[in-house]
């Protein structure tokens with residue numbers, strides 16, 4: 455059996471450490487994935503293992519006791535995690551994105567001294583909860599009116615300022631980690647004094663999962679990613695103290711415009727799924743996947759070899775583009791860099807499903823049974839291009855329009 459190869463190279467010291475740690479747990483995560491998928495069960499055991507190795511603090515800065523992974527380090531870690539279990543990586547991204555938005559992204563803004571001091575105090579408490587208490591943050595962003603998550607309208611979930619904090623009210627759906635997270639990092643609109651909502655007044659607030667007025671509802675019996683437990687959430691006049699603000703007021707909106715790569719952090723989940731589909735297909739055709747027919751004629755078939763080559767080429771294209779755009783992730787990227795990030799999101803998400811389709815086709819009918827990983831990867835991979843704020847269609851729209859029009863042109 456070929457050795458498990460790294461998805462990327464060269465890896466820096468942090469990336470090497472994170473990848474090795476995930477790979478040591480990976481086969482067990484993959485094994486658990488079958489039951490989690492069948493029962494729609496959240497991968498809590500995987501989270502317990504990640505916490506044992508402190509990997510839940512993978513991108514919390516070292517000065518707060520975290521492992522200090524950069525955005526790129528986190529991406530490499532996340533792709534390796536997804537290679538072994540997509541649902542763990544996708545849900546973990548919500549937590550990791552919250553850590554990143556409140557640290558490196560906020561740090562790129564020139565804040566007034568008072569706002570900076572306040573944010574510093576807030577985030578120190580957040581990271582303390584993560585590092586010392588194992589707290590996990592979900593990130594419910596999507597709402598039934600999807601225009602908000604797509605950036606076209608203010609979020610319907612409202613945060614009304616009161617003495618010492620906010621009163622949060624509204625509904626979120628697709629809240630991955632529902633029922634497992636300790637906090638929901640809720641993106642909401644701070645009402646102005648006239649009760650009006652403006653997209654510029656978006657705030658990110660950590661609502662404790664056990665706060666009065668937080669209610670989970672609905673089910674999560676879905677096509678793919680059945681273990682993410684992405685049920686819906688209702689907030690009925692939930693009081694949240696001021697110190698739970700995860701980004702200073704106004705910064706979320708500015709970051710969405712000026713730091714667009716912040717929304718790429720889900721792509722490694724689907725790169726890992728793509729890699730897993732490729733790894734599985736090779737193992738299956740070599741007769742090395744558990745339960746697979748013994749290697750024989752199929753491996754020698756030119757048609758199958760061509761399909762495996764197509765899978766590998768798509769995978770390499772996804773990985774190369776992702777590697778490039780992750781090195782370009784920063785404040786105020788150029789137009790070329792921003793459009794390349796959309797192109798990457800589109801490519802990774804679409805390729806993930808195409809690679810899985812090819813995998814099923816080349817492995818053949820016997821591989822569609824649920825004891826084979828490719829069956830689940832195929833379903834899980836379908837969801838990537840649906841992810842807001844950068845769905846496949848939104849990426850296409852932006853790449854097309856902005857290639858033809860400069861700002862201000864009609």
Ligand SMILES: Cc1cc2nc3c(=O)[nH]c(=O)nc-3n(C[C@H](O)[C@H](O)[C@H](O)COP(=O)(O)OP(=O)(O)OC[C@H]3O[C@@H](n4cnc5c(N)ncnc54)[C@H](O)[C@@H]3O)c2cc1C
Nearest residue numbers: 593594595596600628629630679684837840841842845847
């Ligand atoms: C497994 C999973 C986990 C998730 N976890 C989270 C989470 O933790 N937090 C969170 O906030 N959200 C999460 N989401 C939600 C996700 O980001 C989206 O918000 C959700 O999938 C949008 O669903 P919708 O029906 O409201 O989509 P809509 O916005 O209504 O769009 C439906 C589809 O139509 C497409 N479309 C739009 N215009 C056109 C057009 N002109 N032509 C063709 N197609 C078009 C869109 O691009 C999209 O693919 C998760 C989703 C999934 C599948």
